[in-house]
Amino acid sequence: MNGVHDMGGMDGFGRIEPERDEPVFHAPWEGRVMAMMRAMGCVGGWNLDMFRNARESQPPSFYLTASYYKSWEKTLETLLLERGLVMEEEIVASRSFSGSTVAGQPLRAEDVSKALKRQSYERSTSAAALFKVGDGVRTRNIHLPTHTRLPRYARGRRGTIERVHGCHVFPDSSAVGAGDDPQWLYTVVFDGSELWGTDDDPSLKVSVEAFEPYLEAL
Numbered sequence: 001m002n003g004v005h006d007m008g009g010m011d012g013f014g015r016i017e018p019e020r021d022e023p024v025f026h027a028p029w030e031g032r033v034m035a036m037m038r039a040m041g042c043v044g045g046w047n048l049d050m051f052r053n054a055r056e057s058q059p060p061s062f063y064l065t066a067s068y069y070k071s072w073e074k075t076l077e078t079l080l081l082e083r084g085l086v087m088e089e090e091i092v093a094s095r096s097f098s099g100s101t102v103a104g105q106p107l108r109a110e111d112v113s114k115a116l117k118r119q120s121y122e123r124s125t126s127a128a129a130l131f132k133v134g135d136g137v138r139t140r141n142i143h144l145p146t147h148t149r150l151p152r153y154a155r156g157r158r159g160t161i162e163r164v165h166g167c168h169v170f171p172d173s174s175a176v177g178a179g180d181d182p183q184w185l186y187t188v189v190f191d192g193s194e195l196w197g198t199d200d201d202p203s204l205k206v207s208v209e210a211f212e213p214y215l216e217a218l
Contacts, residue, residue, distance in 0.1 A: 001053070002143055002152060004060040009153035009196065030069040036076055039107040042115045046079050049175035053147035054078050123182035125167040129212070131186060135161045136218040139188070139210060147175035150214045154206075157194050158218065162207060163187035170211055184212040 007013065025031045040046065046054075055063075055075040063071060080086045090097050107115055131137060141156035142148065149171050165185040173181035192204030 001056050001146055001148060003056045004063050005056045006152045008151045033069045033073045037072060038115045042107040047174055049147055049171040051075060053175040056147060121169040123167050123169060123180055125182050129164055129184045131161045133161050133164060137161060137188060137215045138218055139214050140216060144172065148172050150210060153195055154208050157190055159188040159190040161186050162189040186210055
C-alpha cells in the first residue's frame with residue numbers, strides 16, 4: 001500500500017523529539033485501547049495484519065494528526081463496524097444495544113499473560129528457498145492496494161541476502177483474509193547509496209526483512 005504511513009526516506013515532517021521519562025500510557029484510556037486490541041485478537045475478531053491494513057487505510061489528514069493510541073482506537077472502531085459487531089449508535093452511546101458477540105472465548109483475567117505473548121508466525125513448507133546467503137537480489141517495484149511489508153523506499157533496489165529466516169505467514173495475504181500463504185523470509189542488506197543516492201554516507205548499510213515474493217534474482 002502506498003499510504004502516508006510509509007514515511008521511510010520522506011522529508012518535511014520535522015524532528016523526532018524523544019520524550020524524557022515517557023510513561024507507558026499518557027492517559028488511562030490508552031491502556032483500555034491496548035486491552036481491547038488484545039482482547040479482540042484473543043477471540044479471533046481479526047489478525048495483526050488486518051489491523052495494520054485498516055490503520056494504514058486511514059485518511060492522511062487523520063493519520064498525521066492523531067496520537068498513536070487515537071489511531072489505534074479509530075482502527076478498532078473501523079474493524080468492529082466492518083464486521084457488524086457494533087453499530088454507529090452504540091459507539092456514540094458507549095454501550096451495546098444488541099448484545100452482539102464474536103466467536104471464541106472471551107479473554108479472562110487469568111489468560112491475559114498468554115494474550116500478551118507474541119505468537120509464532122513461522123510455518124512449515126515443502127518448497128525450497130529460492131535464495132541463499134550471499135545472493136544478489138532486486139526488490140520488486142510493487143504497488144499493492146492493501147498491506148505489504150516491503151517499504152516504499154526499498155522497492156526496485158539491489159541488495160544482498162544476509163540471512164534466511166525460514167518460512168512465515170505472508171502478511172500481504174493474511175491482511176485480506178486469504179490465509180497464511182507461507183513464504184520464505186530473508187534479511188536483505190542494501191548500501192545506503194542504493195536507497196538514498198550517491199550523496200549518502202558510503203559506509204551506511206540498511207537491512208530489511210523481505211519475503212520471497214518481494215524479490216527477484218539479479
